[in-house]
Amino acid sequence: MSGQSSNDDIYLFIMRHGEAETPRLDDKSRQLTQVGREQSKAAAAWLKLHYCENGQIDLALVSPYRRAKQTHDMVSLDIVANKIESSEDIIPEGSPKIVSDYIDARIHAAANAKKPIRSMLLVSHMPFVSYLVDELCQSYTTSLFSTASIAVIKYSLSAHKGTLVTHYQGL
Template sequence: MKIFIMRHGEAGYCATGDADRPLTGLGKSESVSVMKQANDIQKISVDKVLISPYLRAQETWREIAAYVEARSITTCDDITPYGKSDRVFDYLMALADIERVNSFFLVSHLPLVGYLTSEFVRDMPAPMFPTSGLACLDYVPETQKGELLWRLAPK
């Protein structure tokens, strides 16, 4: 199973609340830059995209959507900055089992992106993700073994 985990692009602070913070121009361009780097490694095609409902994650997805071939795209309330990595992991495993989803692309936030990465790659401490950072993981549910294949950050 392939899992792509991306942290949203850089966001501004002028908003009525955390969920309403928009991307900056730099956040938009760095997100696209990372996806261009990713597509140099491999074409990204997934069964399901899950996006945080927060504005900066939604805007990140809009910027990068052309670089990801996706069968299904869903806003997921569980992948906000306050999401619980063990619950998100269980949810993804349930989707894999029930809906036969074999690949995911998530656009989310710190600290969840780091903790979720370590749910899949259990022998690795939670990595830090820069804004627009992207990780590609391979996970085998039958053996419960995961591997970090690559990570990208804006140049």
């Protein structure tokens, strides 16, 4: 990781999926467009350059929707997750409070098991990603996420709170 961080800081990368096909009856099956694939690759390159020089993250939480899984697949070409989980809680209408609590509990459990999570990527959707950043940082600015953008949050394990470091808006 670039930059200074204390032992209890974890980097959370909250990412919106890349550009997808136009809406259809089954929102879950919408796929990335070619532009969405390129956006996702560019975002992964940015993330690797600035925060994941070793090409790894500890945990990826990915929405089960096709476009989110495809976005993660593109990111995985440059940045490999040691563990990947699909989560029904991070769909567009998911509860940011539940997911924030889950992230906090997951980070604490890993730390107590002496297998700390130092970095986590979450690939999801609008408006969920925007509300989740607000919940994690306990600030209610409701940032807009362009497709394949990434909010970088430095999360303090002891404070149970994050700070928005930067927001990559991509291509």
